[in-house]
Amino acid sequence: MTADATGEATGDATRGHGRFGTDAPPPQGPFPPTEAMLSEPVPGDVARAQEDRLRRVWKTPEGWRYFSDVNNTSVGRWYCLTAFFFMLCAGVLALLMRLQLAVPGNDLLSADRFNQFFTLHGSAMMFLFAVPIFEAVSILILPALLGARDLPFPRLSAYGYWCFLIGGIFVMGSVLFDVAPRSGWFMYPPLATEDEGIGSDIWLLGLSFIEVASIAAAVELIVGVLKCRPPGMRVNLMPLYAWYVLVVGGMILFAFPPLIAGDLLFELERSLDWPFFDAARGGDPVLWQHLFWIFGHPEVYIVFLPSIALAAMIVPTAARRPILGYSWIVLSAVGTGFLSFGLWVHHMFTTGLPTLSLGFFSAASEAVVIPTGVQLFAFVATLMAGRVKMSLPMLWIAGALAIFTAGGLTGVMVAIAPFDWQVHDTYFIVAHLHYTLFGGMVFPVIGGVYYFFPVITGKELSNRLGRWAFWLIFAGFNLAFLPMHLTGLKGMPRRVFTYPGDLGLNWLNLVSTVASFVIAAGFAVFLWDLLRPKGSRRTPRNPYDAGTLEWSQSPEGETWGVRSIPYIHTRYPLWQQERILERMDAGRYYLPDAEAGQRETIITSVIDARPLQVLRLSGPTWVTMLAALFTGGTFILPTFKMYAPALICGVLAAMTVLYWLWTATARIPERETVDAGLGLKLPVYVSGSGSVGWWAMWITMLGDSTAFASLVFGVFFYWTARSDYPPPGSDHADPWLAGAALAAALLSWGLTLVARGLNRRRRRGARLALAAALPATMAAGAALFYALRLPGLDPVTHVYPASMWVLVVWAGAHLGLGLVMQGYCLAGLTFGRITPRHDAPMWNVSLYWHFLALTMLVTVATLAVVPRVM
Amino acid sequence: MIDDPTLEQEQEFAEEEASLIKLTFGPLIWAAHFVLSYGAAAVVCAKFPAAIAPLRWAIAGVTLPALAGILWLAWLAWRQWDFFDRDESHDRSGERRHEFLGQAAFLLTVPSFIGTVYTALPALFAGTCR
Structure with a gap:
């Protein structure tokens, strides 16, 4: 037995192998690798041949075939840009609403159009921006954070993206035809069930379709975090972002299914007149409120946690030291995830439930402050203990912390039921929720865009424009939403298209309207910075001198991700593992080659990341887009009562998916084991509880059972x-x-x-x-x-x-x-x-x-x- | 071979399959207590509004074992964390991960405990369903 680079004993990779259902040959060879093995140079000609093969296998399709790509970098980029586009659309709706509210008695928008706008603004910001951007950013950067070549199911990501695009255009486009949903983003019956026209159906069917895509993404990301980590990256070494992805993925599995079940009941009432929410025939509209908010409140944290996870990546880089209180942040992520499921009734304080029940939810709403606060304190402590370099991403994070804290404080206020009765349905709530969402989501995400832009594109965004955008949005935001607390306390109700001129609300509303255009100006600057041509010069690798693995992405636009998958034994490998970059680039670590001519990545064990399998990944295809089109037809056509074509689309979608599974999954390999590098031989085909497919099924069925429950x-x-x-x-x-x-x-x-x-x-x-x-x-x-x-x-x-x-x-x-x-x-x-x-x-x-x-x-x-x- | 301390420790802390699940036991007790309290209150207040006193006793009867369970988990996790053993010689090994999972589980029992106490408070103070 020899000692490896880490002082840890090198043993045999077979150890710890033995899961039920796994009949694959066990991994063979030394693991972990010794320092001597890692210092051995790779011969130049071997390395060049390997690079050629890798480059060929991971080549992005060109021309119009580009859109058949399934690689996480392509899909992630489309996903991010699409979600950002929908955010801009929803933002334009907000500006139009602010124009309508600028002066009392305004007639710029009719009441009906105003209803459509606020419904679509909320729905789009939540379902087409906030949740998808989490999936988009995670698909884009999670493999890089884990040193993986791709996520385990690339075609599933692509399918999810195409579903999102089709559903999003359908829902968003409805406003152009004056048929958008108009009963509020939570679609309360009986207003929404009795609504004439197809608006409610568009909301139900279009968004159900996207919810299914969200669950697909959650499955992909959970399996990615659990099984696609680089060899040696034990759970206590994972980047914090991965912890958050795990927690949020789990939350999606328990939060979205109740809404899908609710959608099913709702649509059955709309189309077939089954009286689930009709009090005259024994139904109860409050059931919808329960199902919606069992989804809706965890949703807030589903949006918040991944964004704050970006802060957890940016803060250590800015402080130039490892995060303080790693375990405390894990605690806060997991704890927030759990407690957020005990809060939903605080949206229903005014429905007349027993006060005792209200008390339980009020208590849980106060308790969630503890884990939420812990992570903010951990960030502040890290910054105080480090030597802070105030980079542009850090500026956005600082702004986020300030705004989110203010939103959190009003949150503590509205969690008290009697206070909530006073401000329920007023602009106080509008101010509160925008403070939490801008601070907890918009600012960290934009900070994340500035931070990760060099990883994704090899270019940097402008520092000067970024500061302009920040100060415009930060100042505009506070000017627009701080007065709304007062507007609300003075009694202005939400979701009403105008107000009388003698209530003392005029100047408050005018200030909010003017400031909303300052926010818009900031977004315009950001948008220009994002899209403007940036020349051909690539930024140096790792410009912020960060310590985590995503900054090891191969330079010069190589699409293989990492040249070889490293052995990890620290939390900040680029800071703490000497010569790691050099060895990764030389192809010294795992999977430096693509001998079989297929895309591959390493599958490791859940807790200690022992290498278990070389997973063959599927490549570019049109079948995912086709499957999404047919699935879209199945959901969208019933809106227009075209049930027969919808049924045909459903059958075609099923056939396409079957073709996809039959031709691309669980293919019998030409050899049972392959050389994974560093003397390690790993199986290619694994069945039972060791396989990623089994994990995906398990996780999917967990979500499915939640809907049934x-x-x-x-x-x-x-x-x-x-x-x-x-x-x-x-x-x-x-x-x-x-x-x-x-x-x-x-x-x-x-x-x-x-x-x-x-x-x-x-x-x-x-x-x-x-x-x-x-x-x-x-x-x-x-x-x-x-x-x-x-x-x-x-x-x-x-x-x-x-x-x-x-x-x-x-x-x-x-x-x-x-x-x-x-x-x-x-x-x-x-x-x-x-x-x-x-x-x-x-x-x-x-x-x-x-x-x-x-x-x-x-x-x-x-x-x-x-x-x-x- | 057993006198090789590294190997011994590798065996002791060999892959704990269930340990990621164990992290969630504290919050799960909170969740179970929450669902029981809320469910009981919903049924009693809807069907037998007069039975508020037995309901409050029932909630107390659920709360005490829940708190005891969380404390017990915290004790187990505290031992696994092994806070007072700051021996850095077996740094970066399986033991680090083992202790990390203990620490995270311990920390999670703290908000679980507080959350459970908070949930019980309304039953302590509210003398009626209305």
Whole structure:
């Protein structure tokens, strides 16, 4: 046993290997690498040949084919620019609203148009800018922070982007045709459900589509952080940004699904007249408020945390020292993530809930201040302990801290229910939320753009223009929004298109309007700086002298990311690991080559980042764009009541996705192991819990189960909120048919597991078991349907049958998906795409069926047992 | 081989698969306590508004074990953190990660504890659902 560069024992890479379902050859060779191994030079001709191969493999497609690219750098750039474009559109809406409010009794905008504008302003800023920009920036820089070549599912990122673009244009474009949603960004029923016209449908369907894309991005980013770290980067060495991505990804999984469930109920009421929010037929509009804000409040932190994560990267660089209180910041990220789920009712303080309930949420709203404050103190402490170099990015972060703190203080005020009753729905709230969002999101993101611009483009933004932009936006912001606290306290309500001239509000509103144009001027300067031609001269590598790995990106516009993937044993490798850059560039570390002619990156273990696998990544393709187009059709066409074309689009989308999976995922490699560099041999094909696909399925199903749980929550909510749920004398689901549905589903689940086991043990009968599972799945679906159909439960009459039917629709759709998956595995076995050794799809499908079995169990219990007890 | 201190420690702190999940146990207790308190209050106030006294006792009955659980987790995490052992000789090894996870878990129990106390306060002071 020898000692490596770190003083750590060098052992065998096989250790710690042994996950269930993994049949891959174990990693072989020394790990961690010794200092002697790292000091050995790479011969020049070898290095040049490797570079040629890498360059060829990672080449960005040219001409119009550029848009078939799936690499994180291309997709991330499109994503950022698109989100920024939508922000500018929403900003223009804000300016027009401010013009309308400049003087009392103004008639620049009609009341209806004003309603459309504030609805779209809020919706676009949240769904088309704040959340997507997190995904965009993370897709762009996370691989660089981790020294990875790309994220594990590049095509999924591209698919998510195209979905976002299509959905965003659809929602944003509606304002040009005077049909935009107009019931406020939270779409409260009954105003929104009863709204004539297609505005509410555009909001529901267009944004649901984007929410699905957000969940896809969350899956990608979580797996990226857990499995794509460079060898040796243990969890306690991760860049803080990665911690935040992990927390925010987890929050998206639990926050977005309730909204998707709510959207489903809402759209069923709009299109099929199922009375979920109609009080006359047993429904309750407050359920929507619950589902919306269970999403909506964590959303605020989903927006805030990744932006403050940018500050956590910029502050140590500016202070020129490692962050103080790394563990404290991890605490605050995780703690904020949790507590933010206990705050949602503070948006509903005026709905007449029991004061005791209000007290719980008021308490949690005050408690969240603790973790939020801790990270700000950690930043301040780092700055005090370091030798600060006041760079331009740091200026934006300083502005952010000042504004966010002010927003946080008014937040503490409105978290007290009696105070909230006074200022609810006034401009005080408008001021509060803009202070938190500008300070917690806009300023850090712009600071992040200035900071990371050289990493992304190799160019620098102008220092002078950046300072102009900062002072214009900072001064304009405070001038526009500080007076609004007073406007609100004097009683001016939100979302009303004008105000009378004798309330003492005139000069306050005029100041806000004038200042809003100062903000706009600042953004214009920033936009010009971003887009102006910057010449061909590249900035030196690492201009801010930062310590983290993203600054090791290869110079001269190479698209391979890093020349070789380093061994990491410090938090700030560029500061703390000698000669690391030189060795990375020389190709001394891992994966310096692309011998197989395919894009590859290293997969490591979750806690200690031991190398486990060389993952083959998929390259440029049009199939993601096509899949997004068809998915878009499926969501967008129902807005115009074109159900048949929507159905056709849905089928085409499913077929495109199946083609994509069949041709590009879990391909059987030509060799079982490849040389990963430094004497390490790693498997290429891994199935079961060691594979990234299995992790992605697990994480997706977690989100899926949250949506299902929200529907079940609805049933219990109606029971507590209404005395007529279920209505006396009502029919219930047929218990025998429901039981039969459960039995058939459990049989199908068991057969799927049996098929996996038989295949793995090279026995006969795997295909037979799967073939038998197919009719069992269909029987389960049919029995479930008739369990409600036969007693004649009509979903239009009352919310009770409707809430039962929606569970059946949900479970039925999942049975359908499970059926397709079983068919996919059957085809894979038949055509040799799945072998006893290469059976990743079987493991992933089994995992899906575990969740489906649970869904069926809960559905049948809620259908057949619970109402009889109620 | 076991007298090789580095190897011994590598074995002791070998990959803790569940340790990332363990971080969340403190906040999870807070969440469970929160959901139970809120759920109980919602059901009691909607269906049996007269039963406020038993509800307050029930919340107290949930709060005490929750706080005890958080304190117990904090004690375990404190030991894992090993605050008073500042021996830097095994720097940068598995033990560092082990102690980091202990420290983070310990720190997380602090807001969990405070959050749980905060949640219980309304039940302590509010004598009615209205």
